[in-house]
Amino acid sequence: MTEADDRTLSERARRNLWMHFTRLGSYDAAHEVPVIVRGEGAYVWDQHNKRYLDGLSGLFTSQIGHGRTELGQAAAKQASELAYFPLWAYAHPRAVELAERVASLAPGDLNRVFFTSGGSEAVESAWKLARQYFQIVGQPTRTKVISRHIAYHGTSMGALSITGIPALKTPFEPLVPGTVRVPNTNFYRAPEHGDDLVAFGRWAADEIGRAIEREGPETVAAVYLEPVQNAGGCFPPPPGYFDRVREICDHHGVLLVSDEVICAFGRLGEWFGADRYGYLPDIITVAKGLTSGYAPLGAMIASDRLAEPFLKESRSFTHGFTFAGHPVSCAVALANLEVFEHDDLLGHVRATEGSFRAGLESLLDVPIVGEVRGEGFFYGIELVKDQATRESFDEDEREWLLRGFLSGALLEAGLICRADDRGDPVVQLSPPLICGQEEIDFMVGTLRSVLSEAWRRIGG
Numbered sequence: 001m002t003e004a005d006d007r008t009l010s011e012r013a014r015r016n017l018w019m020h021f022t023r024l025g026s027y028d029a030a031h032e033v034p035v036i037v038r039g040e041g042a043y044v045w046d047q048h049n050k051r052y053l054d055g056l057s058g059l060f061t062s063q064i065g066h067g068r069t070e071l072g073q074a075a076a077k078q079a080s081e082l083a084y085f086p087l088w089a090y091a092h093p094r095a096v097e098l099a100e101r102v103a104s105l106a107p108g109d110l111n112r113v114f115f116t117s118g119g120s121e122a123v124e125s126a127w128k129l130a131r132q133y134f135q136i137v138g139q140p141t142r143t144k145v146i147s148r149h150i151a152y153h154g155t156s157m158g159a160l161s162i163t164g165i166p167a168l169k170t171p172f173e174p175l176v177p178g179t180v181r182v183p184n185t186n187f188y189r190a191p192e193h194g195d196d197l198v199a200f201g202r203w204a205a206d207e208i209g210r211a212i213e214r215e216g217p218e219t220v221a222a223v224y225l226e227p228v229q230n231a232g233g234c235f236p237p238p239p240g241y242f243d244r245v246r247e248i249c250d251h252h253g254v255l256l257v258s259d260e261v262i263c264a265f266g267r268l269g270e271w272f273g274a275d276r277y278g279y280l281p282d283i284i285t286v287a288k289g290l291t292s293g294y295a296p297l298g299a300m301i302a303s304d305r306l307a308e309p310f311l312k313e314s315r316s317f318t319h320g321f322t323f324a325g326h327p328v329s330c331a332v333a334l335a336n337l338e339v340f341e342h343d344d345l346l347g348h349v350r351a352t353e354g355s356f357r358a359g360l361e362s363l364l365d366v367p368i369v370g371e372v373r374g375e376g377f378f379y380g381i382e383l384v385k386d387q388a389t390r391e392s393f394d395e396d397e398r399e400w401l402l403r404g405f406l407s408g409a410l411l412e413a414g415l416i417c418r419a420d421d422r423g424d425p426v427v428q429l430s431p432p433l434i435c436g437q438e439e440i441d442f443m444v445g446t447l448r449s450v451l452s453e454a455w456r457r458i459g460g
Helices: 003-016 070-083 093-105 119-136 158-164 166-172 199-213 242-251 275-279 304-311 327-343 347-365 395-412 437-457
Strands: 037-041 042-046 049-055 113-118 145-146 179-182 220-225 255-259 281-286 298-302 369-375 378-383 426-429
Touching: 003 426, 042 158, 049 158, 049 327, 070 327, 070 426, 093 113, 093 298, 093 327, 113 119, 113 304, 113 327, 119 158, 119 298, 119 437, 145 199, 145 426, 158 166, 179 199, 199 220, 220 242, 275 298, 275 437, 327 347, 347 369, 347 378, 347 395, 347 437, 378 437
Parallel strands: 145 179, 145 220, 220 255, 255 281
Antiparallel strands: 037 042, 042 049, 113 298, 281 298, 369 378, 378 426
């Protein structure tokens, strides 16, 4: 690719490509659109052949890394046999095999796999299933959903309604009614029991129970929780939190939906985040790591109990998507899961996460670093003006720090990560699960250099 071709790609992107969650005005003649042209392992290259460590796995997605030819071969083989057929009253072999495989990995009696094209569709499907299920069993007033503040659950209108990030919602209001917010598990900013993690977790879980009681249990269908909450910067659950939430949901007859679009398939060192924290949900939503991004695919995994009312001949779950369970995507997912097992990626994450965490926690001696939090290969670093008081940055300071300096400086240093979690002063890391000590050392060293420079520039 010539230098002229490089410029042409960026110019064409600026003219015609509407990038997602992107300030299009940021790219003018003086600011190129970055164009990623290839990937191998944990790295990607741009149109100028500059190499970057993919510290966010694309978008929490590229679990097995880039360039695994066996997934491309699986896609080509399937496309040559049966490129497409829907799952509307028909099945095809790859969907049958993948549903069986996913059900065998899922906890408890979560044996019914409803495929989607991606994560937002999986989240929306779970809400629709909950509503129709309760209609069938004679509880039609159970329509509401409870989710946590600052939690992200997707962008379709139903999933966006469940999302707890006001800035993402206001441009599209009015949204679907019947969603209620409760506190998240950000212990660093705990409004209650800030000196006792277990008590804080109990309080946060009990707030879900109080919300159900305020709304009226007969009106609440489901509680949506991520095992580790992504938005806001990786909030793990306190000890006992999910045990208590499960008790509350059972007491009130409310479904527990584990939104694992990010956390499933190895991100936390287990097939599912529910396994990591020892709870059994009624529904799990997945996407991203199911195919490691080599093809689009998501799924809602439901318990046998929720499927049972639909087994009667005259009933159906009146919901579906044209490309859900696409044969090529299912073939890719099966090949992806084979790589997981052959390379023991779950074991690798469990064996490596201690070193990863220790490296990131070493950054606490940089004054701008307030807290490191997360699990597995999924971490957030919260930045502060004052470590002792935990004082954060005002809006103008965040704009300069996150968009004016950090994003560009980290990219220039060769590290792709999220340095702007929708305005929160958090750097997020979620690298491919194949990363080892060399990649960890690079991430930590790069962050140390760039964050130290950020502290110097703000007058530290």
